[in-house]
Amino acid sequence: MSSIDYSEKIPNNVNLSEDKTLQRALEHWQPNYLNWWNDLGPEGSQGFDVYLRTAISVDPQGWAQFGHVKMPDYRWGIFLNPKEEGRQVNFGEHKGEAAWQDVPGEHRANLRRIIVTQGDTEPASVEQQRHLGLTAPSQYDLRNLFQVNVEEGRHLWAMVYLLHKYFGRDGREEADALLQRNSGDADNPRILGAFNEKTPDWLSFYMFTYFTDRDGKFQLCALAESGFDPLARTTKFMLTEEAHHMFVGESGVSRVIARTCEVMNQLKTDDPAKIRAAGVIDLPTIQRYLNFHFSVTIDLFGADESSNAAIFYNSGLKGRFEETKRDDDHQLHGQSYRVLGVEKSGDGGRLVEREVPLLNALNEVLRDDYIKDSIGGVNRWNKVIEKAGIPLRLVAPHKAFNRKIGSLAGANVTPDGRVVSGAEWAARQDEWLPSAADRAFVASLMGRVVEPGKFANWIAPPVMGINRQPVDFEYVRFN
Ligand SMILES: [Fe+2]
Ligand SMILES: [Fe+2]
16 A cells, blocks of 8 residues: 555545545645645746656655656655554653544644644745845756745645545644645744744755755654654654755755865965855855754754653654664653753853753754754865865854744853853854845855756756766756
C-alpha cells in the first residue's frame, strides 16, 4: 500500500476513495487551496514548465519522479509512511500503550493545536518567498525555489488531511483558516513570528532554508515520535522532502561565500566597500544575515520553560529529537535541565544559568539539539573560506543574542554573549544585524538571470545539477 493512486483527483496512499465523506471534504478544500496558490504562491509563474520532483511513493529507494510540470498542475498528494506493526507510545505517561490510531479524547485540543501550528508554517513560507522568482540568480536556483514551494504546499496538504480526517467540523474550520491567515498580514498574521518576516532577497532565502527549514526538521522529528500514529507517519514522510530544502540553503550560502572569496582574492582586499563595488556580498554582511536568521529561528522553539511542552510530552503527543534512540526512562520526572537567563545589574547585567525541571525545559532541549546541528553547516561554510586562504571565520551567534521569546527576551546580548546596556545595543546593532543599508545593497544585486547555465555575478555555480542533469539544463521553460 505504498504506491500512490494518481488516477484520483488527490493522489494518496491512504485509500481515500474508501472514505467518501473525507474525500468530498478534501475535494471541496482543493479549489480553495488552488485559489490560494494562484493568489499568494510564486508570483508570475503560472505558465512556466518547471523541472520538479513529485512524490510518487513512500519507498525510500524511489519515492520521487522528475519532469517538467506547470506548478498549478503539480500533483499535491497525501502520503503517509507505512504502518509499523506493534508500534507503541514511546514516552510520557502512556508509555508502553499501543500507539493511537485515533485521537484520544482527552488530548484532542492539544493535538489539534500542534497540527495547526505546524500546518501554518507551510503555506507561510510560500507566501514569504513569493516574489523571489522575479530575481532568481539562475534557472537552477529558480527551480530549487519552486521545488521548495510546491513541497511546502504538500506539507500543508499533509496537515489538512489530519485535520479533516480526525477532527471533524473544527478540523475543517482550522483547515480553512490555514488559507486565510497570511504571512505579515496586520489583521490575520501567521501564528509564529519568524513566519511573518519578509524573505526579501536570495541571501535571505538561502539563510531561511538553511536555518528555518532546519527548525522544520526538528519539529517534524519531534512529531515523528508522536504516540498519535497518523501524525508520526505523516511527518516521517515530510522529512524525506525537508532534506532538499536544507541542501538548497546550505549550498546556496556556500556558493555566495565561494564567489565572494574568489573576488576577494582577485582584488587582494578584505575591504567591504571594494568588495561591494565588485558586485559581490562581503563576508561581514553574510555574518549579519546569519546572526539575524539564527536568532529569529531559535525563537521558534518557544519559551525555555514551558508547561505546554511538559504537557505535550507527558501526554505522548510530541517527543524529543531522536526520542527512541535515547537511553533514559522517557518519562523524565525528577530530572533537571539548565536554562539561561539574565541577571540585571545597573546598566547591564550578566547571563546566569538555572536548573529547571527537565519536563518544563523540553523546548530548550530541542533548541539545543537544533543549535548543535545548525553549527555543522557554519563549519562547512568556513571550510570554503579557509580553502580560499582568507582568515575570517563565520560564527553562530550566542544563544542569548537578539531573542524575543522566553527568559532571554529583550535582553541586550551581543553575538559573543556579553550583556550590554540598552544604549550600547541601540548604538551598535547595525554591526550585528543587517542594517537597512545592508539590505538595500543586497537588494541592489538581485536581478533575474534566465539563460540556462548562466549565474548572477554574486554567486558561484553549483557543483552539480539536479537529478544528474547538467548545470546548464533548461530547468525552467518560461514559454
Ligand atoms: Fe515543510
Ligand atoms: Fe521545508
